[in-house]
């Protein structure tokens with residue numbers, strides 16, 4: 001028997017920056033996905049309580065994006081990248097909400113990769129699973145989700161430089177809680193919309209060079225006003241990652257609040273990936289006692305809002321809230337060991 005567990009992630013700040021080699025500050029969380037199975041045969045066959053139909057993926061699968069049911073595409077992406085010599089029959093269990101912006105797909109990929117025998121560094125695991133995600137979904141995603149899941153450090157967020165792939169753990173203050181609030185709005189990471197934003201960033205880079213190295217004054221060279229706003233989001237968001245990381249270290253509430261507010265504003269107005277539902281939720285949260293700051297988290301177009309709150313602060317009861325803690329990264333579990341949650 002093999003068992004592997006991989007966490008989801010919440011991104012504290014630094015959204016839509018990873019695909020141009022920028023800075024991100026995600027945190028692996030104590031919600032995740034467990035794959036349990038027995039090696040054998042020539043397919044990877046997994047049943048999930050969350051899904052009606054099983055994933056049955058031949059070891060020689062060639063086009064993960066054409067596999068049904070749709071959730072099996074992520075399994076197929078991993079099989080196509082890892083190419084395990086032997087199959088696996090087992091189950092998938094998850095405590096993550098599916099498709100809500102907490103990287104349920106990355107957690108599935110990373111747990112499947114470990115369960116089918118991938119062995120290597122956290123960075124290699126993340127690279128493999130990022131390629132699996134791209135092949136499965138067609139979305140030209142960055143490495144943040146898979147790397148956060150693979151390299152999580154308990155009690156810490158991860159400041160990741162997506163150019164050098166250096167991961168620096170940033171201790172979370174003990175008196176600040178991280179809440180994830182579900183907007184209830186579901187939108188699959190729309191391949192076309194995400195790719196369109198990524199293309200706009202590439203077009204800007206063709207004119208002014210790597211956005212990772214750019215400053216706001218460089219944006220004047222961009223003549224297309226939409227492209228300029230997209231690039232301005234990325235350049236200013238990269239700076240906010242270090243602002244929030246410093247504020248977490250010093251405990252400076254005012255800076256935490258400002259960085260998160262500016263990030264949400266920038267994602268809403270410059271990158272245009274927010275929705276009315278997300279905007280209203282953020283406004284409501286920041287007006288709530290004990291909330292330090294709130295912003296949409298992940299790709300946008302629905303999903304979740306992340307809030308930093310004073311320890312034990314209560315949110316209105318009508319909201320769907322997860323109080324999450326920073327978790328270690330993915331791992332294989334010994335037989336008989338319980339998954340972390």
Ligand code: GLA
Pocket residue numbers: 011014015016017018019141142143144145189298299
């Ligand atoms: C998705 C992608 C990530 C990242 C975020 C936005 O989660 O998979 O690579 O781009 O969106 O920050």
